[in-house]
Amino acid sequence: MHIMEGFLPAIWCVVWWLIALPCLGMGFIQLKRALAADRDSLALLGVTGAFIFILSSLKLPSVTGSCSHPTGTGLSAISFGPWITALVGAVVLLFQSLFLAHGGLSVLGANIVSMGIVGPLVGYGVYRALRKTQVNMFFTVFLASALADLFTYVTTSLELALAYPAEVGGVASSFAAFMGIFAVTQVPLAVVEGVILALVFKYIVQMKPEILVRLKVFPEEKLVATQRGLADAA
Amino acid sequence: MLRNRRLEIIAGVTVLAFIGLFLATTMVMPTAEFAGSDTVASGMISEMTGTPEENFQPLIPQWAPPSGEIESMLFALQAAVGGIVLGYVFGSWRAERRNRDVAPSGTNPDVNV
Numbered sequence: 001m002h003i004m005e006g007f008l009p010a011i012w013c014v015v016w017w018l019i020a021l022p023c024l025g026m027g028f029i030q031l032k033r034a035l036a037a038d039r040d041s042l043a044l045l046g047v048t049g050a051f052i053f054i055l056s057s058l059k060l061p062s063v064t065g066s067c068s069h070p071t072g073t074g075l076s077a078i079s080f081g082p083w084i085t086a087l088v089g090a091v092v093l094l095f096q097s098l099f100l101a102h103g104g105l106s107v108l109g110a111n112i113v114s115m116g117i118v119g120p121l122v123g124y125g126v127y128r129a130l131r132k133t134q135v136n137m138f139f140t141v142f143l144a145s146a147l148a149d150l151f152t153y154v155t156t157s158l159e160l161a162l163a164y165p166a167e168v169g170g171v172a173s174s175f176a177a178f179m180g181i182f183a184v185t186q187v188p189l190a191v192v193e194g195v196i197l198a199l200v201f202k203y204i205v206q207m208k209p210e211i212l213v214r215l216k217v218f219p220e221e222k223l224v225a226t227q228r229g230l231a232d233a234a
Numbered sequence: 235m236l237r238n239r240r241l242e243i244i245a246g247v248t249v250l251a252f253i254g255l256f257l258a259t260t261m262v263m264p265t266a267e268f269a270g271s272d273t274v275a276s277g278m279i280s281e282m283t284g285t286p287e288e289n290f291q292p293l294i295p296q297w298a299p300p301s302g303e304i305e306s307m308l309f310a311l312q313a314a315v316g317g318i319v320l321g322y323v324f325g326s327w328r329a330e331r332r333n334r335d336v337a338p339s340g341t342n343p344d345v346n347v
Binding site: 001002004005006010013043044046047049050051052053054056057058059060061063064065066068092095096097098100101102104105106138156160164174177178181182185188191192195196199202203207208230 | 238241242244245248249252255256259263266267268269270271272273274275276278279282283290291292293294296297298299305308309310312313315316317319320322323324326327328331
């Protein structure tokens, strides 16, 4: 999902930076508020952030014969919402821009919008829609994480398509072409990421359900019942 | 017991299927290079615009790792930082839970984890 430095015309770099900056500001305000209200949430932020660090460093081979990496943002989006997630994602992307030549400072805005904002926003939307329904909690985490991953790459495709419309067929045609590279490669990775993050969520429910209750990640009854079920079966 | 490990089993099967898919891909596409999709996309931009890739110069000057070895070291470092934080928090949560479980009942803490 990294757009490489120099591959986005300056005007689009500015556009995506202008979209990214207020989201990061919002994340900063929310993060300060969340930590002031409950120091314990720092530990959960550490866990969800750790998965963004770990998963986004793993370049995995896929069916298209090329490699891509998961994003790891789903768990953070569910626990803290998309804006704080944007901030954590921006830290990883900044590290990669400065030291790994993956992305760069001019395209950082565009990369933050795809991995830090749109992906988490989609994951968060899916999670909000399913949160209070009968749908299994772990399936909700799976779906939200997998779609956050996938839509990050859909967004990258769109960003590139807007900057490079095809001569024949315009934006739509080059969007399809970039989707062929990014989104198709990403589908198996997104499934694996969703399953892994659902499993991690289970461990959090087992070890620290009270923090999920306090942050109202899922309704208390649902969390407590699941946690009891897991403890009884052990 | 098995019911309790349902998610672990699903995760295990998914990872195995992913590995199987990779092996199948290498067989169907023996020439596949498994380059990064970022690189593939950059190649495509160069093709679409008819501009050679080396003409896309960074807008903001950028340091690049001098070799693949150094790049993979930095990626490993990134993952390691995440792994250390994760291990620390999960470890302290587990210890906290164990201490709380053991205090009132005095049972063997290993039974209920």
